[in-house]
Amino acid sequence: MFKLYYYPNNASLAPHFLLHHLNANYELLLVDKKSNSQKSTEYLRLNPAGRIPTLVIGEQPIFESPAICMHLCELYPESGLMPKIGDPKxxxxxxxxxxxxxxxxxxxxxxxxxxxxxxxxxxxxxxxxxxxxxxxxxxxxxxxxxxxxxxxxxxxxxxxxxxxxxxxxxxxxxxxxxxxxxxxxxxxxxxxxNPTIQAVCAIEEMDITPFKN
CATH class of the missing domain: 1.20.1050.10 (Glutathione S-transferase Yfyf (Class Pi); Chain A, domain 2)
Structure with a gap:
């Protein structure tokens, strides 16, 4: 199981999209920015940068949104979310x-x-x-x-x-x-x-209607 430490419409959004797209087994854990929880001692043990997101895989925490995204793509190479090694793209x-x-x-x-x-x-x-x-x-x-x-x-x-x-x-x-x-x-x-974008934005209570007009 993956654990994604997130805050709505934050840099955790892209990894959240990927986890949903991949139909991965994951848990969302809210980091309350309003109370500065990303700077708490407990969270800093996972992410010394004190930023969101953090993804925990087993006992291994990973931070930085693009790094998380690349790692998820590599864990699921069959997904096509990243071109295969040798592909010119x-x-x-x-x-x-x-x-x-x-x-x-x-x-x-x-x-x-x-x-x-x-x-x-x-x-x-x-x-x-x-x-x-x-x-x-x-x-x-x-x-x-x-x-x-x-x-x-x-x-x-x-x-x-x-x-x-x-x-x-x-x-x-x-x-x-x-x-x-x-x-x-x-x-x-x-x-x-895209059904993943629709579903995740609903979960994070984000309004995507401006893009539809």
Whole structure:
């Protein structure tokens, strides 16, 4: 049995999608961010970074959302959620997952936590404005990739698509949201028909109707 330490609409969302898609035997354990439970002594034993998510497999805890996603894909190679070794799309899987995590997600974190990136509160509006532009640039790259592709890597759904849906949801309040990009908006609307996305978003009480319009 897997144990996923999660918080709704947090970085645990992508691993939650994968666990559901894989029909894995898993338990959800809420980490209450409102009470700062991710910084508790008990949780820090599992995840010294004090962030969400953590996946426990047996006695082995793993943290960092993309690492969890890759490990789940490797545990279930028959799922097709990651191209097989030797498949020319395998390096593209790593490329896009790294881009989503290291570029889009990183820019979103600065956008939503600007106080962590300046020692002068007067500059926070400038940080936010700059991040809106950088996030739009990242979304534009993804939009171009989707012009001729059903999914991020082509015709087949992978873990990258679940990871992207998570980040797209976080990007909705940005000045130029994902829905303003033609191909990205079309792609996200299509993903709303995915039964795993529907089920997990219902569990986490997330509203995906903005993507359907």
């Amino acid at each position: 395998r390096p593209l899987f790593y490329q896009w997952l790294a881009f989503l995590n290291n570029t889009l997600q990183a820019e979103l974190m600065v956008r939503y936590y600007p106080h962590r990136h300046t020692n002068d509160e007067a500059t926070i509006p400038n940080v936010v404005a700059a991040q809106d532009e950088r996030i739009a640039d990242a979304l534009s790259i993804i939009n171009d990739q989707l012009e001729h592709n059903k999914y991020l890597l082509g015709e087949n759904l992978t873990a990258c698509d679940y990871f992207l849906f998570m980040l797209a949801e976080w990007s909705l309040p940005i000045k130029k949201s994902p829905l303003e990009f033609k191909y990205l908006a079309r792609y996200l609307k299509g993903l709303c028909d």
